[in-house]
Amino acid sequence: xxxxxxxxLSKEGRDFRIYSTPLKSFERALIELLHSGIERISTIxxxxxxxxxxxxxxxxxxxxxxxxxxxxxxxxxKIKTIKKSFPGAVLYERELSEMLGVTVxxxxxxxxxxxxxxxxxxxxxxxL
Amino acid sequence: xxxxxxxxxxxxxxxxxxxxxxxxxGETITDVDVHLGYIHRGIEGLMQKKNYQQNVYIAxxxxxxxxxxxxxxxxxxVESLLGLEVPKRAKxxxxxxxxxxxxxxxxxxxxxxxxxxxxxxxxxISWRDREIVLDLLEKITGNRINYAMNTIGGVRxxxxxEMQKETLxxxxxxxxxxxxxxxxxxxxxxxxxxxxxVGVLKKRDAERYSVAGPIxxxxxxxxxxxxxxxxxxxxxxxxxxxxxxxxxxSRLDVRIEEVFEALNIIRQCIENxxxxxxxxxxxxVVPKGxxxxxxxxxxxxxxxxxxxxxxxxxxxxxxRPPTYANLLALKPMLIGSELADLPVIVASIDPCFSCAxxxxxxxxxxxxxEIFDGRRLRMMKDAP
Numbered sequence: 001x002x003x004x005x006x007x008x009l010s011k012e013g014r015d016f017r018i019y020s021t022p023l024k025s026f027e028r029a030l031i032e033l034l035h036s037g038i039e040r041i042s043t044i045x046x047x048x049x050x051x052x053x054x055x056x057x058x059x060x061x062x063x064x065x066x067x068x069x070x071x072x073x074x075x076x077x078k079i080k081t082i083k084k085s086f087p088g089a090v091l092y093e094r095e096l097s098e099m100l101g102v103t104v105x106x107x108x109x110x111x112x113x114x115x116x117x118x119x120x121x122x123x124x125x126x127x128l
Numbered sequence: 129x130x131x132x133x134x135x136x137x138x139x140x141x142x143x144x145x146x147x148x149x150x151x152x153x154g155e156t157i158t159d160v161d162v163h164l165g166y167i168h169r170g171i172e173g174l175m176q177k178k179n180y181q182q183n184v185y186i187a188x189x190x191x192x193x194x195x196x197x198x199x200x201x202x203x204x205x206v207e208s209l210l211g212l213e214v215p216k217r218a219k220x221x222x223x224x225x226x227x228x229x230x231x232x233x234x235x236x237x238x239x240x241x242x243x244x245x246x247x248x249x250x251x252x253i254s255w256r257d258r259e260i261v262l263d264l265l266e267k268i269t270g271n272r273i274n275y276a277m278n279t280i281g282g283v284r285x286x287x288x289x290e291m292q293k294e295t296l297x298x299x300x301x302x303x304x305x306x307x308x309x310x311x312x313x314x315x316x317x318x319x320x321x322x323x324x325x326v327g328v329l330k331k332r333d334a335e336r337y338s339v340a341g342p343i344x345x346x347x348x349x350x351x352x353x354x355x356x357x358x359x360x361x362x363x364x365x366x367x368x369x370x371x372x373x374x375x376x377x378s379r380l381d382v383r384i385e386e387v388f389e390a391l392n393i394i395r396q397c398i399e400n401x402x403x404x405x406x407x408x409x410x411x412x413v414v415p416k417g418x419x420x421x422x423x424x425x426x427x428x429x430x431x432x433x434x435x436x437x438x439x440x441x442x443x444x445x446x447x448r449p450p451t452y453a454n455l456l457a458l459k460p461m462l463i464g465s466e467l468a469d470l471p472v473i474v475a476s477i478d479p480c481f482s483c484a485x486x487x488x489x490x491x492x493x494x495x496x497x498e499i500f501d502g503r504r505l506r507m508m509k510d511a512p
Contacts, residue, residue, distance in 0.1 A: 011417070011418060013208060018418065042429065043431055045433045046446075049443070088456060113165060115168065124172065124173055
């Protein structure tokens with residue numbers, strides 16, 4: 001695997017690596033993962049830092065977890081769906097938009113996955 | 129012509145709420161949609177408002193069956209943020225608790241599958257023997273569930289020599305009983321008829337949908353997170369169990385063999401238990417950073433992402449329990465199956481949700497049903 005295509009290595013642990021991937025090279029990084037035979041996704045995490053929203057895609061490569069970290073603006077956060085290449089991500093993307101208000105283009109759903117209709121919107125946003 | 133049948137949210141196949149919107153053509157399932165959220169408790173949000181130590185107790189309460197694996201994963205995650213090396217004895221005790229938990233979870237599941245296919249005796253026998261494990265856990269930790277064994281930096285209690293001896297006796301008894309289950313569940317013609325080629329999840333689908341745990345291992349995929357050598361798994365001899373039938377019968381086979389493996393792991397941990405402290409000194413401040421911790425819960429890969437901003441409380445704790453990953457497998461398993469097989473197929477992924485959130489009241493003397501949602505209950509509470 002050509003790890004330079006995944007972005008800059010930002011953190012390495014016993015069995016995980018986290019890469020900071022620029023949004024514009026996200027698709028290239030996904031293609032690199034697929035070419036290396038990686039198609040298992042553990043989950044997608046979203047973090048509202050107060051200044052930006054970090055979206056972390058956690059993939060599995062053998063015994064190692066490989067994470068791509070994408071930074072999105074807090075206002076009008078948008079990212080394309082990856083469900084065609086990684087069908088396992090479909091629910092995680094819905095959770096991401098429900099909890100943090102990130103629009104996942106191509107995987108919008110009128111129904112909530114977890115939250116009740118009268119629950120506060122985007123409960124994991126910092127303003128709450 | 130297709131018909132829609134709502135299944136749940138009141139306890140479809142097991143005593144936990146989920147709603148399946150099933151489309152059938154005659155007796156054959158043609159489509160299925162899963163609805164969740166009946167028990168969403170906002171635990172990830174809550175964890176951002178509590179300190180690292182308090183969060184051990186919250187993690188413990190995510191699941192009643194696999195509470196030990198949640199605290200293990202969370203504690204090991206925070207330990208990796210702190211750069212702590214946990215004493216070896218604590219790692220061995222954690223492994224024993226994790227495997228005892230796997231045992232009682234697998235016995236519970238065997239009982240559920242037996243119940244769903246109409247074998248009530250096998251259900252009662254497997255739940256009776258599960259009590260042996262729960263009694264051991266109670267004697268070791270003080271609790272049948274929510275053991276409160278783990279803490280950041282190690283474990284809170286040791287296992288005395290007498291308890292080690294008693295655990296070994298319990299394991300010997302369970303070994304014999306599990307041999308009997310193997311005969312019943314894998315050779316009995318009725319069980320085979322109800323489980324062979326039922327709820328098939330092909331290897332390709334299991335890989336594409338990122339399914340985890342015994343389900344994926346029953347579909348020819350060798351994926352067991354214990355190979356990442358957390359806790360004391362590097363020190364014991366064990367092997368991941370992989371089967372190739374892709375059906376419920378294979379899932380039975382995988383889980384029964386995993387019971388033998390778990391018994392072996394516990395025996396090795398007790399026989400080679402090192403001496404030493406139970407807990408290491410924990411620095412008061414968690415430095416800024418992020419970490420990923422993955423473990424193999426009884427139902428599959430449990431995932432924690434923890435980010436610290438250097439304050440007393442974590443900036444984010446993301447949890448992905450195994451059932452969440454395994455739900456996507458329901459669709460390929462159910463489509464094309466007979467409607468009568470739905471309960472056993474749903475039970476075969478061993479789903480784990482939690483308690484209900486709404487109250488329905490039928491007024492005395494009338495047949496009128498009133499639903500009290502969260503807002504009305506709050507209003508009633510605030511009313512004088």
